[in-house]
Amino acid sequence: xxxxxxxxxxxxxxxxxxxxxxxxxxxxxxxxxxxxxxxxxxxxxxxxxxxxxxxxxxxxxxxxxxxxxxxxxxxxxxxxxxxxxxxxxxxxxxxxxxxxxxxxxxxxxxxxxxxxxxxxxxx
Numbered sequence: 001x002x003x004x005x006x007x008x009x010x011x012x013x014x015x016x017x018x019x020x021x022x023x024x025x026x027x028x029x030x031x032x033x034x035x036x037x038x039x040x041x042x043x044x045x046x047x048x049x050x051x052x053x054x055x056x057x058x059x060x061x062x063x064x065x066x067x068x069x070x071x072x073x074x075x076x077x078x079x080x081x082x083x084x085x086x087x088x089x090x091x092x093x094x095x096x097x098x099x100x101x102x103x104x105x106x107x108x109x110x111x112x113x114x115x116x117x118x119x120x121x122x123x
Contacts, residue, residue: 030054033098035106035118042106042118044071046098053084053092053106061090069108075099084108098122 028034032045032054040062043054051071055062069084069092084092084106098104102122109115 033104033120033122035104035120037106037108037116037118038114040108040116040118042108044098044104044106044120046096046122049095049097051082051084051094051096051098052087055090055092055108064088064090064092067092067108067110069106071096072105072107073098074103074105075101 026034026036028043030043030045032043035042035044039057041056045052045054053069055064064086067086071082071084071094073080073082073096080096082094082096084094087093100122104120104122106118107115
């Protein structure tokens with residue numbers, strides 16, 4: 001019985017680890033708004049006149065060096081498109097602002113892969 005309890009405790013600890021790893025899934029890590037598409041998670045951060053997009057997959061960085069992306073910002077009747085360029089291993093950067101309440105549509109694509117589209121609303 002004592003041996004069975006040890007095995008049960010070990011199994012419980014092992015199965016809890018993935019759940020803990022996913023506790024932050026969907027939550028902003030850099031002060032932005034999170035948008036998901038397929039297996040990727042995009043955190044869109046606006047700071048001044050710069051937009052930075054962090055790209056991860058299950059918490060791991062996704063290489064953006066060969067990717068292309070653009071962000072459509074809908075603010076009431078105003079629509080703007082922002083070209084995002086790779087900037088670091090898992091980042092896109094572009095010039096623009098994220099007004100409160102704006103609807104965002106991020107389009108990203110990697111060579112030989114189906115394009116991704118993620119949506120979010122700026123709080």
